[in-house]
Amino acid sequence: MKLGTFILIICIVGGIVFLSGLGIWQIKRLAWKEAMIARVEQNLNEAPQSMAEIEALLRNGEDIEYRPVRLSGVFDHEKEQHYFATYKGQAGYYVYTPLKRNNGEITFVNRGYIPLELKDRFKRQKGLVTGVVKIEGLARTAPLQKPNSFVPNNDLVKNIYYWKSLSQMAGNVFDKTDIELTRFFVDTNDALVPGGLPVGGVTRIVFPNSHLQYAITWFGLAGTLLVVGGIFLRGRMKPDDSE
Numbered sequence: 001m002k003l004g005t006f007i008l009i010i011c012i013v014g015g016i017v018f019l020s021g022l023g024i025w026q027i028k029r030l031a032w033k034e035a036m037i038a039r040v041e042q043n044l045n046e047a048p049q050s051m052a053e054i055e056a057l058l059r060n061g062e063d064i065e066y067r068p069v070r071l072s073g074v075f076d077h078e079k080e081q082h083y084f085a086t087y088k089g090q091a092g093y094y095v096y097t098p099l100k101r102n103n104g105e106i107t108f109v110n111r112g113y114i115p116l117e118l119k120d121r122f123k124r125q126k127g128l129v130t131g132v133v134k135i136e137g138l139a140r141t142a143p144l145q146k147p148n149s150f151v152p153n154n155d156l157v158k159n160i161y162y163w164k165s166l167s168q169m170a171g172n173v174f175d176k177t178d179i180e181l182t183r184f185f186v187d188t189n190d191a192l193v194p195g196g197l198p199v200g201g202v203t204r205i206v207f208p209n210s211h212l213q214y215a216i217t218w219f220g221l222a223g224t225l226l227v228v229g230g231i232f233l234r235g236r237m238k239p240d241d242s243e
Contacts, residue, residue, distance in 0.1 A: 005233070009083060012229035016222045020128055023218035030211035043067045044138075046206070051101065051182070056138050064139045066205065071135050075109075077121055077128045079173035083161040087113035087184035087202055090139055093160075095198045096169055096185070099135070107182040108169055109135065112198035126195025137188040138203055142166035 003113050048068040058064050066130045069074045075097050082093035111127075119125050143164060146153070152162045190201025 004103050008229075009233065012225060012233070015225050016229075018050055019222035019225065022217045023222065026211045026215035026218060029213065030209070033207065033209050033211055037209070039063055040066045040205065040207070051105075051107070055182070056185070064142050064184060066203075067139045069139045071099070071101060071107060071138060071186065072132055073099040073107070074132055075099055075129060078112070080121060081108070081161060081169045081172065082119055082159050083110075083164055084238050085113065087199065089117065092116050093119055094202060096161075096164075098170075098173070099133075099186075103180075105180045105182055106174070106186050108166060109137070109200070110140070110185055111188040111193070112188060112200035114198050118197065124129050124195055124197045127193045127197045131193060135186065135188055137186045137200075140164075140185040140187050140203070142205070169212075179182075 009130045019122065043063070043066045047189045048070040051069060051071045053065050054067060054069050077097060080095050082095040083096060085092065085094045092113050092115045094109045097111050097115055099109045101107060114124065121218055123129060146163050154163065154168055156168060159172070161169070164185065165181070166181070170179070185222055187203040188200040193200060222229070
């Protein structure tokens with residue numbers, strides 16, 4: 001066997017193994033995604049739980065993401081934080097406001113969307129509700145680090161967040177040694193706020209799931225390489241009649 005043919009065989013086999021490996025990885029991702037979707041759907045169908053119940057689940061290492069929750073307390077609007085986001089195609093911010101609960105614990109609540117030009121809270125004073133409020137929403141886990149290097153760093157000076165850092169939000173407005181902080185966010189439901197802003201109920205519960213299509217693509221490419229490579233090698237290794 002000629003050296004060139006041997007190298008070609010190695011390349012073809014390596015390509016098939018690589019493409020098949022990508023297909024297997026996508027199958028594993030498919031199983032993970034389907035399990036996650038089933039878990040979220042189960043959580044969403046539960047009745048709202050108290051904060052104490054959600055916190056107990058979290059301490060026990062159970063999944064709290066998207067679990068309905070009810071809570072009450074007093075908003076500290078002066079310390080609201082702004083997460084850059086889009087809502088129905090419009091750029092703006094999600095307003096994360098500290099809520100001081102009856103037990104003294106601080107919970108950051110995503111009250112919903114505001115347009116870019118209304119970042120200044122004094123431009124939407126009707127929505128700055130005072131006194132004790134009762135809220136229903138969804139528990140959301142707080143990421144511990146930036147999702148990836150493409151996401152900009154949070155601008156704490158300008159109060160603009162590009163990823164939802166609970167520790168940075170709290171540290172930006174509180175002396176963390178003096179407060180007891182809930183370890184997760186709460187996204188409010190779509191209950192109407194005086195003045196209409198912020199717009200609640202902005203939680204996205206749509207999970208793209210194209211892993212099966214990706215797996216078929218990778219396995220298809222591996223099969224194509226096997227067939228084309230086999231035909232090419234067969235022609236290359238066929239005895240030359242002129243010899």
